[in-house]
Amino acid sequence: MDSIPVDFQWLxxxxxxxxxxxxxxxxxxxGKKEGxxxxKVQEFYASGQLADMGxxxxxxxxxxxxxxxxxRTNIALEETSKGIHHLVQAYEKHLAEEQRDREIAEEVARQLKDKR
Structure with a gap:
């Protein structure tokens, strides 16, 4: 088989x-295939369903x-937790003071015992 002649290649x-x-x-x-x-999107006012929006x-x-x-509950819980935190700090201070008072009392008792 021969190729196309040069004169007819443009054709x-x-x-x-x-x-x-x-x-x-x-x-x-x-060739388009439709899915x-x-x-269909309808607005409520267009479909007459405005009364059903109650x-x-x-x-x-x-x-x-x-x-x-x-x-409001969250805010109240936060305030409550702050109050509880302050109570815990006060109780810890109270316990520390009691411990210090006990230690002082024991030291005084020991010094009195040593003097006798």
């Missing part, structure tokens, strides 16, 4: 380019109130 190139263009156009127009249809509104308000109560 082959042009035919090849046209064939590629036709296949690309065919693929663009008919499942996209879900329970949702109540739920959102309830959640807001619960969150406020949680914040």
């Amino acid at each position: 082959g190139g042009a035919a090849f380019a046209i064939a590629i263009a036709v296949l690309a156009a065919w693929s663009k127009v008919f 499942p249809p996209a879900p 329970p949702v509104k109540e739920l959102v308000e309830s959640v807001g109130l619960v969150m406020q109560q949680m914040v």
Whole structure:
């Protein structure tokens, strides 16, 4: 088999380019595969469901109130823990003073015993 003569090679190139263009156009127009249809999004006002939003509104308000109560409870717990911390420090001081008083009493008793 002989190759295409040099005089007709441009014709082959042009035919090849046209064939590629036709296949690309065919693929663009008919080659798309569609997936499942996209879900239709409707706003509440458009679908007439605005009246049915009462329970949702109540739920959102309830959640807001619960969150406020949680914040207040958190603040109260923090204050309580600070108070407990102060009580623990005071009790530790009291125990240290009692220990020091005991040691002083023992030292005094020992010195009195040594003098006798």
